[in-house]
Amino acid sequence: MSLPLAIALQRIEVMVAAILICVAILELVRRRHLMERYALLWLLAGVVVGVLAIWRGLLTTVSGWVGIYYPPAALFAAGFVFVLLMLLHFSIVVSRLSDQNRILAQRVALQQQQLEREGEGAKEQQPSGELAPRQ
Amino acid sequence: MTSTKLAIVPAHNEAEAIASTVAAIARWAPDFDVLVIDDGSTDATAERARATGAEVLRLPFNLGIGGAMQSGYIYASEHGYQVAVQVDGDGQHDPRHIHELLAQLEGTSGLNMVTGSRFLGPQEGGYRSSAVRRVGIRIFSRLLSRITGQPVTDPTSGFRMTDRRGIELFAHDYPRDYPEVEAIVLMHTHRLRSRELPVVMAPRRTGVSTISSTQSVYYMAKVLLAIFVALFRTQPVREAREVSPTSVEQML
Secondary structure, three states, X not given: OOHHHHHHHHHHHHHHHHHHHHHHXXXXXXXXXXXXHHHHHHHHHHHHHHHHHHOOOXXXXXXXXXXXXXXXXXXXXXXXXXXXXXXXXXXXXXXXXHXXXXXXXXXXXXXXXXXXXXXXXXXXXXXXXXXOXXX | OOOOEEEEEEEOOOHHHHHHHHHHHHHHOOOOEEEEEEEOOOOOHHHHHHHOOOEEEEEOOOXXXXXXXXXXXXXXXXXXXXXEEEOOOOOOEOHHHHHHHHHHHHHOOOOOEEEEEOOOOOOOOOOOOOHHHHHHHHHHHHHHHHHHOOOOOOOOOOOEEEOHHHHHHHHHOOOOOOHHXXXXXXXXXXXXOEEEEEOOEOOOOOOXXXXXXXXXXXXXXXXXXXXXXXXXXXXXXXXXXXXXXXXXXXXX
């Protein structure tokens, strides 16, 4: 197998991977397993991989701009930064969710107590009969 | 509601101690309504508390002392209480001191919070804690004294009484995991005044402390970060009726 053919095959593989990522993300959104706002970031990642596969010189050019002489290192650096940002994003989301969770738990407890109070009040108002507390 | 004063009793798996704690409050501070916060207990804490005739807030799962206490302050705020005192469900806080705290709070104009300090008076109470915790308490004590400009000898004491403004502030915004230390900073940034009063605390008899020795280091790091961040939070003086970013009312 000649070298150009091997490189071409490699590019096709990467493109297929990028398409699979995008299809998987879209399918998750379709089944409502993933919300659109979180899908966008992952779709962006898939598209970036696809563009890099199609546009041969891009990675080399971009890594040249930022002064990285080994293009794959630029790719790893970019990927790492992307993953870090995603994790930070999720930490923020989890913080917000747990805050909302706390508020809900407090509200549930307060309303349950209020309901029990009102229930007891209604019981006391009932005329004496079978339901009246026996002493 | 029969009173304008409320004792908030946070309890997590304190079925053994809760009834005697509530009874002691009823005996030594009969003018206080009692609200037990059952913080997701797996034992009979809520049932035992109800049997004493106290009001019970039952959290659907464990929120930790901060979230539990805040629900008590929300209750106090919404039911129009003028004074709220925290009395731990494990019997550590002696309700005999409640009226000393109240006299100090009502007798001093402009005072918003009174904290019962283990370290102010004579050291006869037999309260003991691990070395790590003692070091931590000293560090926080120095730090908070420096920040607030007045002596804070017992920064981790939960035995504290607040007035209406304190209740409304804490109903809006109360620290989460280990709230006592941060609450002092919160009071300070909102220009509310607090003071300490010597009390004697019993060593805990039953239940599990909210802070184990191994967690002490995490506790210190977390609270130090919280204090540090709170100092840089450009927080204008927010009056009680305004809405905070994590307000409960926002969600309604």
